[in-house]
Amino acid sequence: MGKPQPSLFASTENTLYKPLAERMRPVCLQDLVGQGHLVSKESAFLRWIEQGGIGNVLLYGPPGCGKTSLAQLMVHQLRRNLITINAVLSNLGELRECLRQAEQSQGNSLLFIDEIHRFNRSQQDALLPFCETGRVQLIGATTRHPAFYLIPPLLSRSYLFELKALESKDIARVLKNALKDSKNGLGALNIEAEEEAIESVANATQGDLRRALNLLEYLCLGLPIGSCLQASWVQKELKQWKNTYDARESDHYDCISAFIKSVRGSDPDAALYWLARMLKGGEDPLYVARRLMILASEDVGLADSRGLNLASSVYLACEKIGMPECAIPLSHVTLFLALAPKSNSAYMAWQAACDFVANGRLQTVPDYLRAKVSKTSEPYLYSHDFEANVSGQKYWDEAQQFYHLKPIGAEQNFLPLYKHRRQLKEK
Numbered sequence: 001m002g003k004p005q006p007s008l009f010a011s012t013e014n015t016l017y018k019p020l021a022e023r024m025r026p027v028c029l030q031d032l033v034g035q036g037h038l039v040s041k042e043s044a045f046l047r048w049i050e051q052g053g054i055g056n057v058l059l060y061g062p063p064g065c066g067k068t069s070l071a072q073l074m075v076h077q078l079r080r081n082l083i084t085i086n087a088v089l090s091n092l093g094e095l096r097e098c099l100r101q102a103e104q105s106q107g108n109s110l111l112f113i114d115e116i117h118r119f120n121r122s123q124q125d126a127l128l129p130f131c132e133t134g135r136v137q138l139i140g141a142t143t144r145h146p147a148f149y150l151i152p153p154l155l156s157r158s159y160l161f162e163l164k165a166l167e168s169k170d171i172a173r174v175l176k177n178a179l180k181d182s183k184n185g186l187g188a189l190n191i192e193a194e195e196e197a198i199e200s201v202a203n204a205t206q207g208d209l210r211r212a213l214n215l216l217e218y219l220c221l222g223l224p225i226g227s228c229l230q231a232s233w234v235q236k237e238l239k240q241w242k243n244t245y246d247a248r249e250s251d252h253y254d255c256i257s258a259f260i261k262s263v264r265g266s267d268p269d270a271a272l273y274w275l276a277r278m279l280k281g282g283e284d285p286l287y288v289a290r291r292l293m294i295l296a297s298e299d300v301g302l303a304d305s306r307g308l309n310l311a312s313s314v315y316l317a318c319e320k321i322g323m324p325e326c327a328i329p330l331s332h333v334t335l336f337l338a339l340a341p342k343s344n345s346a347y348m349a350w351q352a353a354c355d356f357v358a359n360g361r362l363q364t365v366p367d368y369l370r371a372k373v374s375k376t377s378e379p380y381l382y383s384h385d386f387e388a389n390v391s392g393q394k395y396w397d398e399a400q401q402f403y404h405l406k407p408i409g410a411e412q413n414f415l416p417l418y419k420h421r422r423q424l425k426e427k
Helices: 044-050 067-078 092-104 121-133 152-156 168-180 195-204 209-221 231-238 250-264 268-280 285-303 306-321 327-339 345-359 409-426
Strands: 056-060 081-086 109-114 137-142 158-162
Touching (some): 067 137, 092 109, 092 121, 121 152, 152 158, 168 195, 195 209, 250 268, 285 409, 306 327
């Protein structure tokens, strides 16, 4: 039998085990890592807290960035009691009971709702009269973009503060402190760690400090007392930790947005990274192919019209081949569109036409352009009978210019004929 591990927790049998991430929560606002934009001396958030923190608050950010910790620190700073409810586990009846308790405290309690985006519309509606009149002060935490998941009336009654995903260097610093902390951390194990091992854990958890701390605890509890956490062993263990990508939630929207903007910005390497992140995370390749078809016209457009043909072809390829092989043609088209010259003239022309239809005068079709031309109307002039296919006949009463040619890529080849036709029309 090996030497028994020292107890990291209280020895009483009734003591509830707390994960390392829970034990290492910050005890003051200045200890909250990676959120300097909120807790620095110059931040509006900190001044708001110091002045009493009146109003409802929504905390938005990725998992493990410190939303719950910040809510607890706010309660401590404001010297209030905390009533906590988790939207995943609760129902409308429990919500109403919590609202009643918070209201009866007469401003001495804050109602913290974790995962508030899980509430349906009826549950969110139930919050409105309490939040609007100040009978209850709310702190809501969500990993989903509030604009997509929370009702507008609740957003309008709340202050929104965004927390950022933590950088690897910030996570590594907390992990090192956890190894040394004998009171709340893993100091009792007397384990040293190679620098590269700490970096591997920090990088593997993609900005999620909770996940990093719990992973460190899992690794250290599997080692003898006083041993060393080696990088080679850690990297071997990390192979079973899969890519964290939620194809049904905010990752789905954020990664495709980053992907599209990388292609639009002509950065092929960034585009390939986001493509790999999505496909390796289980994203539907047909969804990516559809977005490439839109991008081919919106952002490449007439600068290289081959892009739309390729994007349409890759959709067919994804249908016929499936994953993982269809990732290759997706990569092909991604690179083509990222490297292609860019023109949004087709997209802008379409938007201008839509705006004119929505806001302009409704024009009638001239008699000579109708499906059945009356004998008394002006005759229709067949365009092919005239130079450059320009008859000079008007095709609407109030002429507008929606399309503005961009001399980029293949679109510039239209420029001479485009100018010539406009000159003929003016005659």
